[in-house]
Amino acid sequence: MPKTPALWPAPTASEAVDATVHVPGSKSVTNRALVLAALASEPGWLRRPLRSRDTLLMAEALRAMGIEIEEGVGPDGTGEAWRVLPAGLRGPATVDVGNAGTVMRFLPPVAALADGAVRFDGDPRAYERPLHGVIDALRVLGARIDDDGRGALPLTVHGSGALDGGPVEIDASSSSQFVSALLLSAPRFNQGVEVRHTGSTLPSMPHIRMTVDMLRAVGAQVDTPESGGEPNVWRVTPGALLGRDLTIEPDLSNAQPFLAAALVTGGRVLIPDWPARTTQPGDRLREIFTEMGGSCELTDYGLVLTGSGAIHGVDVDLGDVGELTPGIAAVAALADSPSTLRGVAHLRLHETDRLAALTKEINELGGDVTETADGLHIRPRPLHGGTFRTYDDHRMATAGAIIGLAVAGVQIENVATTAKTLPDFPGLWTGMLGV
Ligand SMILES: O=C(O)C1=C[C@@H](OP(=O)(O)O)[C@@H](O)[C@H](O)C1
Numbered sequence: 397m398p399k400t401p402a403l404w405p406a407p408t409a410s411e412a413v414d415a416t417v418h419v420p421g422s423k424s425v426t427n428r429a430l431v432l433a434a435l436a437s438e439p440g441w442l443r444r445p446l447r448s449r450d451t452l453l454m455a456e457a458l459r460a461m462g463i464e465i466e467e468g469v470g471p472d473g474t475g476e477a478w479r480v481l482p483a484g485l486r487g488p489a490t491v492d493v494g495n496a497g498t499v500m501r502f503l504p505p506v507a508a509l510a511d512g513a514v515r516f517d518g519d520p521r522a523y524e525r526p527l528h529g530v531i532d533a534l535r536v537l538g539a540r541i542d543d544d545g546r547g548a549l550p551l552t553v554h555g556s557g558a559l560d561g562g563p564v565e566i567d568a569s570s571s572s573q574f575v576s577a578l579l580l581s582a583p584r585f586n587q588g589v590e591v592r593h594t595g596s597t598l599p600s601m602p603h604i605r606m607t608v609d610m611l612r613a614v615g616a617q618v619d620t621p622e623s624g625g626e627p628n629v630w631r632v633t634p635g636a637l638l639g640r641d642l643t644i645e646p647d648l649s650n651a652q653p654f655l656a657a658a659l660v661t662g663g664r665v666l667i668p669d670w671p672a673r674t675t676q677p678g679d680r681l682r683e684i685f686t687e688m689g690g691s692c693e694l695t696d697y698g699l700v701l702t703g704s705g706a707i708h709g710v711d712v713d714l715g716d717v718g719e720l721t722p723g724i725a726a727v728a729a730l731a732d733s734p735s736t737l738r739g740v741a742h743l744r745l746h747e748t749d750r751l752a753a754l755t756k757e758i759n760e761l762g763g764d765v766t767e768t769a770d771g772l773h774i775r776p777r778p779l780h781g782g783t784f785r786t787y788d789d790h791r792m793a794t795a796g797a798i799i800g801l802a803v804a805g806v807q808i809e810n811v812a813t814t815a816k817t818l819p820d821f822p823g824l825w826t827g828m829l830g831v
């Protein structure tokens with residue numbers, strides 16, 4: 397593969413886009429499927445897994461704890477498929493979480509089940525991302541963890557081969573992944589788990605539903621607020637998990653920049669295999685991008701978004717779908733009216749402080765964005781070219797590419813950071829544009 401330059405000239409669209417874009421598998425589904433397959437009592441398959449930095453880090457970490465993961469083609473010889481062979485989890489092991497929230501939060505509970513010490517380390521930014529919900533809860537549930545007292549990486553989980561489990565209270569207002577992490581491993585805790593969220597807000601509910609659905613699909617019994625349980629309480633009963641043959645859905649959040657291209661250029665983009673029913677937050681794009689001026693049609697082939705040529709501002713609470721914020725902010729900066737994006741204070745603790753980064757980078761191109769306590773006000777202005785910094789954040793890079801479609805001379809710094817969740821974004825982008 398040719399080396400990507402440090403500054404990537406984002407291509408402008410000289411005409412309306414008309415393209416079909418095959419988007420690789422979902423990060424969130426792939427990493428949950430890997431964890432559940434590793435904890436199962438029989439082998440399983442993942443078909444069409446995402447092969448990106450975050451998912452390869454997850455696979456490598458599970459291997460380090462004794463799980464065999466064979467990367468190859470599926471049982472019927474079509475497409476990429478990974479076979480996961482569960483085994484006794486063991487230390488000593490070292491896990492590099494990179495800057496993957498799913499790896500740093502989902503794996504300490506798995507490590508608590510291992511026989512031996514598992515050390516967790518990662519990128520400098522990973523030291524700043526909240527992990528206290530997982531560390532404190534695991535201690536209450538019976539685990540021994542050494543950390544430096546900040547409630548963050550680096551840390552060592554001293555697994556003893558089993559964990560008591562039981563009831564625990566956490567404040568997951570800084571990340572839904574605290575809840576998902578405890579639920580995913582809970583069927584293997586001696587008493588299962590009862591997680592009670594005590595904070596005032598809880599972001600990314602669709603991702604918690606994804607965790608619950610995927611647990612149930614491998615045979616776990618899960619009680620949720622939505623299934624008649626108490627508000628903010630989830631219970632998982634101990635029990636063996638099945639090995640499944642699971643086809644991973646395309647990553648709908650990574651479909652966002654391509655759909656945005658149809659909206660911004662007044663063109664048409666088809667994303668094949670868009671699921672008819674899904675817990676992925678990206679499914680909300682059908683509604684949000686319709687409000688912003690597009691029209692969406694979900695057919696047997698996938699999702700088609702057609703732009704009208706007009707882009708409208710929105711006033712929207714993105715608390716459930718925070719990872720869509722950078723892409724929506726980019727489209728909003730090109731709209732014909734102002735936007736207010738709400739409910740996303742927790743984005744300050746994502747790959748970078750996304751509210752600060754979007755404000756600074758859009759304003760450096762001539763924009764008028766202000767941060768609020770829980771989001772952004774975006775007043776569209778004529779933008780000009782310049783460097784768009786990404787702060788090692790894949791979604792900053794794709795946001796910059798969206799703006800570059802309409803603004804000449806935008807140069808994206810470190811576009812290679814998109815490899816966190818999307819292999820070869822520049823190739824897919826130029827392929828869509830036919831340049
Ligand atoms: O569980 C998951 O797969 C995710 C949950 C969300 O995390 P937060 O609740 O921390 O925002 C989301 O932003 C992240 O991209 C993926």
Ligand SMILES: C=C(OP(=O)(O)O)C(=O)O
Nearest residue numbers: 495496497498719746747
């Ligand atoms: C917040 C994100 O990732 P992570 O899983 O690292 O939290 C994201 O992908 O937008």
